[in-house]
Amino acid sequence: MNGGTGAGTPARLFGGQIEALEKAFRTLTLAATLKDQAARLRDVLGSYFAGDTVRLYRRTGADWESVAGGGDETSSLLPTPAGDTGAASVLEGGKISVVQRLADRSEIGVLLVRRAGGTPYAEPDLITLRLFLALFDSVYRELAARRNEKDLIFSLNHRVLQLNSLIDTGIEVSKLEGAAPPHHLALERAASLTNASKGVLRVTRGGRTEEEGWFPHGSPPEGAVPREGGISSAFDFGGETYTFQLFDKESRNGIIPFDETDQLLLDALSRQVHASLENLYLHQEALEKQKIEQDIAVAASIQQRILPKSLPAIEGYDIAGINIPSKSVGGDYYDCIPLPDGRFAMVIADVAGKGVPAALLVSSFHAYLTAYLEAGIPLVELARRMNRVISRASTEDKFITAFFAVLTPSSGALETVSAGHNPVFLRHKDGGLVELSVGGVPLGMLDMDFPYQSETLTMAKGERLLLYTDGIPEATDGRQRLYDEDFPLKDYVRAHVPPRADAFIQELIADVKNFTGSAPQNDDITALYLLKT
Template sequence: MDDLLLQAVSRQVRASLENEYLLGQSLEKERIEKELNLAAAIQQKIIPKELPAIDGYQLAGINIPSREVGGDYYDCIDTGDGKYALIMADVAGKGISAALLVNTLNAALYSYLEFNLPLTGLADKLNKLIYKSSPPDKYITFFIAVLDSKSGSLDVLNAGHNPTFLLRKDGTLGQIDAGGIGLGMLDLGIPYAGQSLTINPGDKLFLYTDGIPEAMNLAEEEYSDRRMIEFLKENSARPVDEFIKLIVEDVKSFTKEAEQSDDITTLILKRI
């Protein structure tokens, strides 16, 4: 009799512990879901729903967030007098902390751009701000190009981001990667370097985050920089909206059933 009672009590205790574990797992899953939804809401609030129309140019971009919500950000900010700031950025890490850091970058950019600072000075201010606003494992890779739409001049700066490509009308491909370290990595007064270029009729400026070349299929093979550059060269003559649609489709056709592990973000500017 005592043995039967002991077994019954043991079963009840075990069932209770299992139920408590399952409840804990359910609550943790619910908490994570809420955090992901909040991060997605923060991120989507600052991603432009519509890009400005620039006389003499075509412009298109897209952001497709991953399941875990990364910290990708792109924008085109009208700074007045025919000038526009094209921006591409990516926070190291995912989730709500990455989304909040991108939100900080977005607010700072809209504020600092009003002062018409040289890009090296702008990058220095942003670096200090992000360094103070983020934990040691968080930083932002960042690219900015300020376009004078009347002359076609471009002032550019790359802070640790993927190379940006300037594809000339004759097929020559220029790579823009000089600039400095990612924003918030270090605050040691290391100067940033800018660069001046010109975008001529027929030229295209292509910006992206690593969610495109590093997209993986089920065999863990990457889409790759090589395939992305080949796609750019072969399809750059298309209207920019069509180009954006097709490059996303090409990435998806490569990855097939594999889950999207990172945000897919890109922006293309064409002078016509």
């Protein structure tokens, strides 16, 4: 279409102009970019003015850049808009040059150099061109607004993405058995959320690098390895320093500086990793504790099976025993074992230490004891052998104090050997108390074949024998006072003579508990009481 000068009457001219402007508007609004819009305008102008040389330029600074129509040798012809006028135009030598300032302060310039057929451009053409450029500005404002809106939506979505990813990463790094180490995942996420092109995590101890992992390739990038620059965040854990560093923030226009939000994100991810490592450490500690508790439970179960469920009835005697384990597994043991010749062996023992090793040693003690008793080995020899086998079965810090007694019920004869155990009390009927402690060293303390000695006495009617472990004399009250052997234990043994052995045991335990009050029981309490009726 040629809508240029001399195309007809003014009415036809205006009608054609309006129609051309409407068409131009529809065409220009389809453009996705300024360059596209400029190209479309060039086509419109070329068609409307029948121009065979239509050139468009744009400048955002001092220099013009060709955006449609090619050639820049004529850009010097473009005028500069004065002040706030926003537009400038020149008609000279049949050529038109018009400049329109756009909404973003850049300028678009159009040169109509030559019309097909050679007709020079005239004043009406200049006016029409200015109308086209005003339209161009209007459409560009709309395009810029759409682009700004799109950028804003993208930016808002990206903020949502960053927050969401921060939450997700927090959950993922806190997984105790995640697929990837938490610090590697955090580095990956930090790089992508901040648009860093690369990043590194260094774990150092005392200035020495113990671990170094790069994103995205796992190893340092080719070329110079950046040591500084970018942003970083660090924390200390377990004597090591974990440092995250990100480099080269990307944009569509090249590398740009990291901003405050990037630093906040990196710090947040770094804190999440710190918390995750602490949680992992605590979790492992809890698992180890759980394992120990399971071992202790097994040991306690073994120990409880070794202890007698009931004691044998001895004609002319009444016997009772008790074992109250403390919270941790101890190593107390007691029993009364009938011997093939009609006698009875009474034993009480205490392993130094607690826990699984003590329970295992008690188990060995029980096995050897029953074997030797069944073999009819004399008490002194039994103690000697027990010392030897326990020495070999235990570590240096483990030993057993024990008291062995063999009773001949018919005569009341009692042979005893103490292997470093607490003195056993024999209470005469008149209240007198005898301490039985003849014997030797604790079992397993020294593997030097020490001899043991025994003592023999005869229990008369009404006499009583108390064997106990140190859980009783070492029980303390809230003020750390002991339920000591000299007082009050001996006094209690002298003063209390109930008719039944089990009554004595129960009342003794009640007295100890009454003494200690709310203080915790620190050791096993074991006692064996024999009363000749």
